[in-house]
Amino acid sequence: MARTQGSYSVITSSRLREAALRLFAQHGYAAVSMRQIAREIGVQAGALYLHTPDKQTLLYTLMREHMEELLAAVPCDSGTPLERLERFCRFHIRFHHARRAPVFIAYLELRSLEPENFARIEALRNRYEAHLETILRDGIEAGSFAAPDAKLVTLALIAMLTGVTTWFRPDGRLDLAQIEAIYWDMVRKVLSV
Amino acid sequence: MARTQGSYSVITSSRLREAALRLFAQHGYAAVSMRQIAREIGVQAGALYLHTPDKQTLLYTLMREHMEELLAAVPCDSGTPLERLERFCRFHIRFHHARRAPVFIAYLELRSLEPENFARIEALRNRYEAHLETILRDGIEAGSFAAPDAKLVTLALIAMLTGVTTWFRPDGRLDLAQIEAIYWDMVRKVLSV
DNA sequence: GTCTATACGTGGATAGAC
DNA sequence: GTCTATCCACGTATAGAC
Known part of the structure; x- marks a missing residue:
C-alpha cells in the first residue's frame, strides 16, 4: 500500500479549516x-501546529481566503447599470448566505486581527465595496439612478443586504428567492429617479 | 470628616461600567x-467583585441597561405614519451614534450571553423592532407606504440605519446631520408608493 | 472598599517519542 | 503526522489583612 501521510495531512487541514470556521463564527475567535x-476534529492540540503556525494566522487565513473567493465570484460588469445592480444585489445575498460562517467572521472578527492583517483584509473589503460604488456612479452619471451620495448609498445598501445573514433561517416564513426579490425591490426604489 | 466609603463605591462602580463598555466594545467580551x-480604572482585580458578582453579569447588565434606555428614549407615536417614520429614523441614527460602545456590544456580544440572559436581551430587542414595524404597518394600511412585507422591511431598515455606527467618523467628509438627511431620504424612497 | 496573596483551571505553543 | 507530556503565562474568582 502506498504512503497515506500526505492524504491525511490534506484531510486534517481541511477539517481544521471547517471546524475553525464553524467555531469562530459561533462563539468568537477569542472564546474558542x-x-x-x-x-x-479528533486530534490532539499539538497536531494543529503542523497545519497552522499559530491561532492568529489561522484566523487571518480563513478571512483572506473568504475575501478572495468573494472578489473572484463578483459578477462581471456588463449590461446597463440597472442590470448590473440587480445582478450584484442578488449575488450578494446568495453568496453571503451560502457562506454564513466566513461572513460572520469577516465582519465580527476584524478587531481580533493584528494591525497588518487587519489592513490587508480591510483593503480586500474596500475592493469589494468599490464594485457596488462603481455601479452606482455609472448609473448616476447615465441618469438611471438618483442618489445624493454614491459612497454613502454603497455603505447603506451593503449593510442592508448583509443583514439578511443575521436573521435568515431556511425553515422560516420566506425562502431565499422571495427574500432576494423583496430586497431587490427595496434597492431599486432607493436608487429610483 | 464624614465617611467617604459610599461615595468611593459609586465612583468605582460607574468607572467600572465605563471601562467595561469601552474595552468590551473595542476588543470583545472574551478577549478582555x-x-x-x-x-x-486603577484598582486591583479582586476589588471589581464588590461591584459585580461575575464577568457574565457585568456584560448582561451593560446590555440590559442599554436596551432599557433605548426603549425609554424611542419617540412617541403621534402624527402621520410618515412623520413617525422620519422621527424614528433620525432618532435611531442619533441615539446609536451617541452610544456606539453599548450598541456594538448589544449587537456583537449576544453570543457571549448565557441562554437565559440571551433570551431577555432578545426580547428587549424585539420590542424595539416592533416600534418600527408598527409604524410601517400603520402606514401601509393607511396607503401612505408601499412595502411587500412589513417585517422584512423593518429588519432591512434597522440593519441599514445601524450600519452608520460601523463607519461614521466625526472628522469625516459629512457630519451626522447630513448623514441623517441622506438616510432619511433613502428610507422615504424605500416606502414610497 | 480596597489591597495582597493565592487557589485553581485553562490558554497558546513546543519537545521528543512513536 | 500524531500523540503525550510539559512550559509558562494568564484567566476568573475568593480569603483575609488593613
Whole structure:
C-alpha cells in the first residue's frame, strides 16, 4: 500500500479549516481554544501546529481566503447599470448566505486581527465595496439612478443586504428567492429617479 | 470628616461600567480580562467583585441597561405614519451614534450571553423592532407606504440605519446631520408608493 | 472598599517519542 | 503526522489583612 501521510495531512487541514470556521463564527475567535478545535476534529492540540503556525494566522487565513473567493465570484460588469445592480444585489445575498460562517467572521472578527492583517483584509473589503460604488456612479452619471451620495448609498445598501445573514433561517416564513426579490425591490426604489 | 466609603463605591462602580463598555466594545467580551478592566480604572482585580458578582453579569447588565434606555428614549407615536417614520429614523441614527460602545456590544456580544440572559436581551430587542414595524404597518394600511412585507422591511431598515455606527467618523467628509438627511431620504424612497 | 496573596483551571505553543 | 507530556503565562474568582 502506498504512503497515506500526505492524504491525511490534506484531510486534517481541511477539517481544521471547517471546524475553525464553524467555531469562530459561533462563539468568537477569542472564546474558542485550540484544544476545542482539536477535539472537534479528533486530534490532539499539538497536531494543529503542523497545519497552522499559530491561532492568529489561522484566523487571518480563513478571512483572506473568504475575501478572495468573494472578489473572484463578483459578477462581471456588463449590461446597463440597472442590470448590473440587480445582478450584484442578488449575488450578494446568495453568496453571503451560502457562506454564513466566513461572513460572520469577516465582519465580527476584524478587531481580533493584528494591525497588518487587519489592513490587508480591510483593503480586500474596500475592493469589494468599490464594485457596488462603481455601479452606482455609472448609473448616476447615465441618469438611471438618483442618489445624493454614491459612497454613502454603497455603505447603506451593503449593510442592508448583509443583514439578511443575521436573521435568515431556511425553515422560516420566506425562502431565499422571495427574500432576494423583496430586497431587490427595496434597492431599486432607493436608487429610483 | 464624614465617611467617604459610599461615595468611593459609586465612583468605582460607574468607572467600572465605563471601562467595561469601552474595552468590551473595542476588543470583545472574551478577549478582555477582569485584570485589564481593573488596571484601566486603577484598582486591583479582586476589588471589581464588590461591584459585580461575575464577568457574565457585568456584560448582561451593560446590555440590559442599554436596551432599557433605548426603549425609554424611542419617540412617541403621534402624527402621520410618515412623520413617525422620519422621527424614528433620525432618532435611531442619533441615539446609536451617541452610544456606539453599548450598541456594538448589544449587537456583537449576544453570543457571549448565557441562554437565559440571551433570551431577555432578545426580547428587549424585539420590542424595539416592533416600534418600527408598527409604524410601517400603520402606514401601509393607511396607503401612505408601499412595502411587500412589513417585517422584512423593518429588519432591512434597522440593519441599514445601524450600519452608520460601523463607519461614521466625526472628522469625516459629512457630519451626522447630513448623514441623517441622506438616510432619511433613502428610507422615504424605500416606502414610497 | 480596597489591597495582597493565592487557589485553581485553562490558554497558546513546543519537545521528543512513536 | 500524531500523540503525550510539559512550559509558562494568564484567566476568573475568593480569603483575609488593613
